[in-house]
Amino acid sequence: MVRRIALGVVAIWLYATPVSGQVVAIMAGQVVNTEAGTTAANQIIIVESGVVTAVGPDVLIPEGAEVVDLSSSTVLPGLFDAHTHLCMIVRPGRDGGHYYLTTLQDSDAARAVDGVINARSMLEAGFTTVRDIGNEGAYACTEVRRAIDAGRTVGPTMINAGRIIAPFGGQFSLQPDRPNLAEPEYFFADTRDEMVKAIRENVHYGALVIKIVVDDQDYIYSVDDIRFMKEEAARAGRRLAAHAWTAEGAHNAAEAGVTSMEHLWAIEDADLELAKQNGVIAVFTPFPDEEWEVINSLTPEEMAGVHAQQIDRIRSALRIGIPMVFGTDAITELPGHTRGTLAMSRIDMFSEAGMTPAQLLRAMTTTAAELLGVAELRGTIAPGMAADLIATPGSPLDDIQELKRVFFVMKDGVIVRRDPS
Ligand SMILES: [Zn+2]
Structure with a gap:
């Protein structure tokens, strides 16, 4: 953590505008406390060397x-996307929307370039911190993160997963002549020794979180498998994120007490309860119809069913009260969208499922910061916190759509977007 602060300061020297390393005073019409769901009017925020040093109505603006x-x-903390894949772009016109083909056609070098472009796009949309949850070939996103940390390029704070650990086959259906087609995209680990090796290699090559795919094959990880990997990851201070698409996968992840369960399309209510008891955070990644249609070519009836299922699971989670964090899984190149605007479009699905603006803002800031292990530095606006701030014309607490109108972004005290108002 200390190291990250120091690197953030380096970024200021490289990018600060117009006065390097100087004190910045932000006059905010209102500041949102996303944890409390409240606003304070006419605030002054002082930022020094990338860190907020004072916030309040009567703060003196230092000379110079x-x-x-x-x-x-309205000013609010920078947003979090806890489930992204910066080093993957599915291009429907090229590969029919199949992300398997993407992994075969794009070199790791191309994917690192995509990662740099997507990182900037996410930041400009208002996401100042992301958890990149794998699908990056051979650690392309590790290099993107290092470049951002070193101030060589501009992007959100990244917590990246490295290679996704999965039972043989990963998320693909392989043919016996070419069993290695899913590597390095996935790290196959079926035995305990392979699980240890996969985690340790990931950590060595820069993974800050460990991502497993619990299901998607006939053999899925058992509760004991998942507990075993959680403990091994914890030895290196890493948390465990579990892709759980099926009801069985979600059950095993919930019972094993992973740090976060991802997607949860088919999770049963009893397992949402179990996960809540076990301290698991739910990261739903609801796809809007426009994106899901491109990937899956469904009939209108099928599409309506998929849409309803996603909404229904989030509704249950809200009713049960499991902590939720915003995730997007946005990977598709769609006309009229950048990666950042595509990710932000997900707020519509969460809203439709009944999340209030206050609940959604918590899921995009403070609860997300807890999940990512960065809450001591990011997710709120307060003295001592990194100056990750965004601004919208109106308050997202009144209308969550304001998040699509972000016009100002500051990251670690550096203004990276300021549209003319
Ligand atoms: Zn994903």
Whole structure:
């Protein structure tokens, strides 16, 4: 953590505008406390060397500070996307929407370039921290993260997963002549020795979180398998994120007490209860129809069924009260969208499922910061926290659609987006 602070300071020297390393005073019309779901009017936020040093209505602006006037706007903490794949773009016109073909056609070098582009796009949309959850070939996203940390390129704080660990086959259906087609995309680990090796190699090559696919094959990871990997990951201070698409996979992940369960299309209510008891965080990744149609070519009836299923599972989670964090899984190249705007479009699905703006903002900031292990530095606006701030014309607490109108982004004290108002 200390190292990350230091690197954030380096970024300021490289990118600060217009006065390097200077004090910035932000005049905010209102500031949102996303944890409490409240706003405070007419606040002044002082930022020094990438860190917020004061917030309040009567804060003195130091002499010589750069003043940023957001006095007719709403300022809130930078947002989190806890389930992204920056080093993967599915291009429907090229590969029919099949991400398997993407992994075969795009070199790791191409994927690192995509990662840099997507990282900037996410940041400009207002996502100042992301958890990149694998599908990056041979650690392309590790290099993207290192470049961001070193200030060589601009992007969100990244917690990346490295290679996804899965039972033989990963998420693909292989043919016996070419069993290695799913590697390095996936790290096959069926025995305990292979699980240990997969985790240790991932950590060595820069994974900050361990991602497993619990299901998607006939053999799925058992509760004991998952507990075993959770403990092995914990030895290196890594948390365990579990892709769980099926009811059985979600059950095993819930019982094993993973840090987070991802997707949860078919999770049963009893397993949402169990997961809540076991301290698991739910990361739903609801696909809007426009994207799911491109990937899957469904009939309107099938599409309506898929849509309803996703909404229904999030509704159950809300009713049961399991902590939720915003995730997107946005990977498709769609006309009129950047990676950032595509990710932000997911707020519509969560809203439709009944999440209030206050609940959604918590899922995109403070609860996400807890899940990613960065809550001491990010996710709130307070003295001592990294200056990751965004601004919208109106308050997202009143209308969550305001998040699609982000016009100002500051990351570690550096202004990376400021549209003319
Ligand atoms: Zn995913």
